[in-house]
Amino acid sequence: MKELTCIVCPRGCRLTIDDDLKVTGNSCPRGAEYAVNEMTNPKRMITSFMRVKNRENCVVSVKTSTSIPKRMIFQVMEEINKVGVNAPTNIGDIAIKNVLGTGADIVITKNVK
Amino acid sequence: MIKRDLVIIGGGSAGMAAAIEAKKNGIDDILILEKDGVLGGILNQCIHNGFGLTEFKEELTGPEYLSRFVKQVEELGIEYKLNSLVLDITENKCVTYSNEKDGVVIVEAKAIIFATGCYERSPGAIQLAGDRCSGIITAGTAQKYLNIHGYLVGKRIVILGSGDIGLIMARRMTLEGAKVLCVSEIMPYSNGLNRNIAQCLNDYDIPLYLSRSVLRVEGKSGRVEKVVLAAVDDKMKFIPGTEMEFECDTLLLSVGLIPYVSLLDKLHCEMSSTRGAKVNDQLMTSIPGVFACGNCLHVHDVVDFVTDEGRDAGRGAANYIKGLSEKKKHILVKPGNGVGYVIPQFIETDLNNDITFKFRVRRPVKNVFVNFKSGDALIHKVVKPVLIPSEMVMIKLNKDKLAGLPLDEIEVSLEER
C-alpha cells in the first residue's frame, strides 16, 4: 500500500495504491493510470528552453511531446542543453526527434518571429 | 478625445478572454491595452505544463495556452496595443495610456475592464530581516530572468514560501543546473498545490520545512552568503534554538501575490480583503462601468479559471454597454466562519441564471459543510471532504435560490460535520 499525490491535474487527489495495483482516491481514470505508472514506470513531462542561435539574447521554450521515464530527466536535459534552434520557430516544431530513444520529441512551445 | 465602447487594461489571460467574450456578445469597438511587448501577460514566462485541462481538456504550457487566445483575438479582429501602459483613469472612465507611437492618449470608454494581474509581495513588504543584498529576489522575477532571458539568478538556492511559483521555480532551477537546498514555509501547511509539492519538490528530493521562516539573511559582501531559518510557534514568533543555517547565494521569495490595481485606489473604489476591488455578480466594481477580473480581482491558482472569470467580465461589460445591467437589488455576500473572502461581494442583477460563488478557506479543513445562509435561513448546503487555502472553491447557485431571502445578505461559512 502506498500513498501518492496525483499530478495529472491541479486537483492533486490523494491516491492510494495497493500491491495488486488497485487504486483508490482518484476522481478520474487518468488518476488511476498515473498511480499504476508511478509504481511500475514513473514518467514525467519536462519543460525547458533552448537558445535561439540567430537572435540576440533570445530563448525559446520547449517540452517533451509525451512523458519520459523519470530516471532519464537529467539525461534528456543534457540533450536539450546541447541544441540551439533558429528562428522563426512555431509552436509544435520538433527540435529533437525521439530524444534518447524515449519515443518523445522535444517540441517547441513558443512562436519566435 | 477618442471614444471607445470597451477598453480592457491588460492583455493577459483575463483580458484576452474578456475581449473575446465581449466581442461575441455584440461589442465591436474594443481596445486592449497591454504594457508588455506581447499579449499573454505572465503566462509568457510560465513555460511549464499544466494549463488548459478545464479549458481545452489537454495539458499545455503557458505559451501554448496563451497562443490559442492570441489567435482568437487576431481572428476576431480585436484591436490591441502593445507596450502601452495606462497612466491614469478617471471616474468618468477616461483612460490615459502611453506608448512610443501614439504618445499619451486619453480614451473615453463606455466600460473599462481591469485585467491587470497581480504582483509579488517584496522582501520589504514581509520585512525580511538581515542584509539587503544581491541574491534576494522574488520567484516570478527569477522566472522571467530564466525562462525569458536565459539567466540563472543563483546556483545554491533557499526558497521562502511554498506558493506555486516558488515550487515551480524549485524544479525549473534544478533542471537548469542550480541546487535548491530547501523550501521554507511559515504556515503549518503549504500554500501551493499538492501536485506541485509532489512533482516539483518530492521528485527532486527538495525538503519542505513547514512552520519555519527566515530569521535573517547574511550577505555583508553584497551577495547572499547564508540564510538562517528558524521554527515559529503558533503566534508566528521565532522559537530560540531551532536555527538552521544554509550556505547559499540566493534567497527566492514566493510569499504571496497581490492584485495590481493601484489605479483603482485613486478612484476610491470599494476594496476587498483580497486587496482587489469589490464586485457584483456582473464583476462590476463600485464604480459604474468599471469591471475587474482575473488575478487583479483575486489571485487564482489555475489559469483556466482566470479565463472563465475574464469571460464573465466580458459579458458583464457587454451587458452594461447595452444597458441591460440595471441594478434590481443589493444583496451583500460576506464571508463567515472559516472563509477568507467571497466573490462576488454583491448581487445586484438578475442577468445570470447561475451565480458562481468563489472563495478561499482560511486554513485547511476536512469534512465540512459549506453553508449559504441569509439571516437564520439556510439557502444552500454542500458537503466538502477537503478544503485547503491554496485551492479556490467554486460553488454554483441557481438564481431561484436567491429569491425571497429574509435579509439582503448572504453569508458563506463552514460548519464541521
Next chain:
Amino acid sequence: MYMLDVVIIGAGVSGAFIARKLARYELNVALFERENDVGDITSNANSAIVHSGYDPVPHTLKALLNVRGNAMFDQIADELDVHFNRCGSLTVAVSDEQMAMLYDLEKRSHENGVEVRILSADEVKKMEPHISQEAKGALLAPTAGVVDPFNLVVHAVENAVDNGVELHLSEPVIDIVDKGEYFLVKTPKGEYESKVVINAAGLYSDKIASMIEDIDWHLIPRKGEYFVLDHYEVGLVNHTIFPLPSAKGKGVLVSMTSSNNYIVGPSSEPIDDVEDFATDSFTLGEIRRQATELVPDIPFNQVIRVFSGIRPTSTRHDFIIEPAKTNKRFINVAGIESPGLVSSPAIAEYVFENYVSKLFNLVEKKNFNPRIKKYHHLNEMSVEERNAAIKENPEFGTIICSCEKVSLGEIKELLDRSVPPHSVKGVKRRCRAGFGKCQGGFCSPMVTLILAKHYGVSPLDITWDRKPILEEEVKKI
C-alpha cells in the same frame, strides 16, 4: 602625474557640496568615492528631513550650520532640480510633562534663530487628523522640509563634475602620506599628489584622519532602521511628525517624503561594525510601537521596504569641521550625523570660507554654472508637454516601471549624464524605477538589460548594488 589642488575623500552629501562649492574656482579638484556610486552609504539611508534647527544645542556647529543650511535649500532645490517640500514639522507632546518640555524647545529654537510656534491640541488635530488623541500640543517649525536625498547628492556631484571636478568612483583611499608641500594619496588604482585633502569619508572619516596623525576623537556609529510605505492616500500626515527629542536623538518620526511616500523611523542603536546594515524584526517592532503612539493608524500593510542607515556619530557629539592638528592643509569634515543632510551646503561654505579660501589665491571661474542640465520629469508634465517630449524622443512613451511610471527615455537619459548610474540600485535612486509597490519585481530585468547594453557588458556583470544579480548564462552558445 600633475598636482591636484584639492582631493575630497567621500562623495556623500558633505563631499558632494564641498566639491560643488570648490568647482566655482580655478582649482584642480578630485572627488574620491570607495563605492560604485555617489551618496551611497549614510547619505542614501536617512530620514531625508531638512530640519528647521530647533533641536541642536545652541552655538554648536550643528545649530549654526543646520539653520544656515535650511535657508539655502530653496535655491539648491531649484538649481539642482531636486524634489524639496517645505512641509513643516510638528514636535508633538502627549503628556503635560512633555508640554512643559515643548516650551523649553521653543526657547531653544529662538536661541538658534528658528521660527516656531506652539500649537494647542485642537490646532494640531485640525492640521493632522490622524494624530493620536493623546496629543496635548505641538511645536510647529514651518521651515522644516523633506528632500529627495538621492538626487540631492547625485545632482550636486553632477553639477561639480559639469564644472570641472574629477570624480573617481570605486576608488577607496588606502593611504595618505604627508610630503610636506603636498600629500600623496594612494588608492588601489593609483597615486595622486594634492596640495589639500578634505576628509569627508563619513563612517570611515576616523580611519582617514588617522592616516596622517593621531586623533583625539572617534566615531561611535549608530544604526537607524526604517519602514518605507507606498504612496498612500495623501494625508496620513501632512508634516514631519516628531516625538519629543531625547538623549538618543530626535526619536521615531512619521513623515511624508518628497515623493509622497511615507517614512517611519529611525531606531538608534550604537554598533561596532560600520558595515552592518542588517535590519531585525525586534527593532522594527519597537519602531512600530513608538510610531503608533503618535500616529495610531499607520497602514503598515502598505510597507514596501525596510532599510537601515548608519550615522557617524562622533565622541564630540558635534560636527567636527577643522584642520588636522599637525597640518592645516588636511581638513576633517567628520561626525556628520543628523542634521547633516540639511547642513551640508552650509558645511561646504564653512569649509570654504574658514579653510580652503585661506590656502589658495582663488579666482572664480567665468563659466561656472550653478544649474544642472535639464532632466525630463514626465510625470510632472501636462499631456501636451509629454507628447512634445515623446515626439522628440519616442522612448519617453515606453513605460518601463509600471508602479512609478518611469519611461525608457528617462532611464536612458540618466546614462548620458556626467554621473551616470552603474547599478540597478543606482537607476532606482535616480529615477524611481523599482521604487514602487513591486520593488522592481517587474522592471528590474529590463533595467539590467538596459544597463548591460549601454555599458557593452554581459548582463552577468550588472550589479544590484555591489554584486551582480545574475549568476549564470544558461546554455550559452
